[in-house]
Amino acid sequence: GENVEQHPSTLSVQEGDSAVIKCTYSDSASNYFPWYKQELGKGPQLIIDIRSNVGEKKDQRIAVTLNKTAKHFSLHITETQPEDSAVYFCAASGADTGRRALTFGSGTRLQVQP
Amino acid sequence: NAGVTQTPKFRVLKTGQSMTLLCAQDMNHEYMYWYRQDPGMGLRLIHYSVGEGTTAKGEVPDGYNVSRLKKQNFLLGLESAAPSQTSVYFCACRVVSYNEQFFGPGTRLTVL
Numbered sequence: 001g002e003n004v005e006q007h008p009s010t011l012s013v014q015e016g017d018s019a020v021i022k023c024t025y026s027d028s029a030s031n032y033f034p035w036y037k038q039e040l041g042k043g044p045q046l047i048i049d050i051r052s053n054v055g056e057k058k059d060q061r062i063a064v065t066l067n068k069t070a071k072h073f074s075l076h077i078t079e080t081q082p083e084d085s086a087v088y089f090c091a092a093s094g095a096d097t098g099r100r101a102l103t104f105g106s107g108t109r110l111q112v113q114p
Numbered sequence: 115n116a117g118v119t120q121t122p123k124f125r126v127l128k129t130g131q132s133m134t135l136l137c138a139q140d141m142n143h144e145y146m147y148w149y150r151q152d153p154g155m156g157l158r159l160i161h162y163s164v165g166e167g168t169t170a171k172g173e174v175p176d177g178y179n180v181s182r183l184k185k186q187n188f189l190l191g192l193e194s195a196a197p198s199q200t201s202v203y204f205c206a207c208r209v210v211s212y213n214e215q216f217f218g219p220g221t222r223l224t225v226l
Contacts, residue, residue, distance in 0.1 A: 001173070009154070032213045043118075043204050043217030044157070089156055093213060100208070101147060101172060102215060104156035 002027040004092050006105025013080050014113050021108045023090035024072040031094035033066060033073045034102070038087045048075070052094075080112045116140055118218035120205050126224045127195045135190040135221050137205030145208045146188040147172075147215065148180060150201040157204060163188055195225045 003026040013019050025033075031052040036044035050057045050064045050073065057064050061080075066073040077084055087109050091102040121136045137146065144165050149157040159172030161180040169180045177199060179191045188207075192199060202222050206215040 004156075006156075034214065036217075041219075043206075043219050045217070046214050049214065100145065100213065101159045101162055102157075104149075104158070106154055106156045 002030060002092055002103040004090060004103050004105045006090050006108060008108060009106065010109045010111070012111045012113060015080060015082060017080055019075075019077045019080055019084070019110055019112075021075045021088055021090070021110070022072060023074070023092075023105050024070075025092040025103075026071065027092070028068075028071065029094060030092040032092070033064070034091050034093075035062075035064060035075045036089045036091065036104075038089065038107075040086075044089060047088075077110075080110075082112050082114050085110060085112045118205060118207055118216055120203075120218040120221050122221060123219070124222045126226065127192075128226050129196060131195050132191070132193050133195065133223075134192075135203055135205075135223075137188040137190070137207075137218055139186055139188075139205075139207045139216075139218075141207060141209075141216065142185070143207035143216070144185070144210045146182065147206045147208075148178070148188065148190045149204045149206065150174065151204060151220075152201050160190065160203075195223075197225045199223065200225045 006023045034049035037047045038044045063076040090105040118139045147162045148160040163169045163182040166185040205218040208215045
């Protein structure tokens, strides 16, 4: 099955700096790669996603890049703010067309220092 | 429009006790999922359902059973709880035609 690895496990940045979180996946048939943000005591919430036919996608301060050849994708947050502090999960999906379930990375705890 | 709700929010069980977690969605989504979240391991799929009356096993199904008698509800049962089932449980749903999954707020379960 699919295996997703995520790095780093913790990341601390100063307000206004950029943050980058990286993930690799194992199944070349995966075609959907979402990023979820989880705040304390809440469920994960989708912040951005990308499909395998696109190399980059941007939404205001958030961007995701995908390298299908290398099987890795990254989340970029620019001009970080204290409210960006949360746990971020990457995920991959697509090979198991019957269930379309997500395989998650282990998460990155991002702390933005004011 | 509540989205995805989970009941209860917290629960403490003793080893061997049984319980049922309820997930309810008012989004009319066909697919529903149960995940568990453990420290340092992300979310792992327990069971899922592609429609009313159908269920299937995920990655970590042992010790759990599920039922989907109504489209809007997905129940997760623990017949004989074990300490290894201490975790935070999340329910999610999605439509057939789009990949985004919508998550509930979670149930924190402790088994002593």
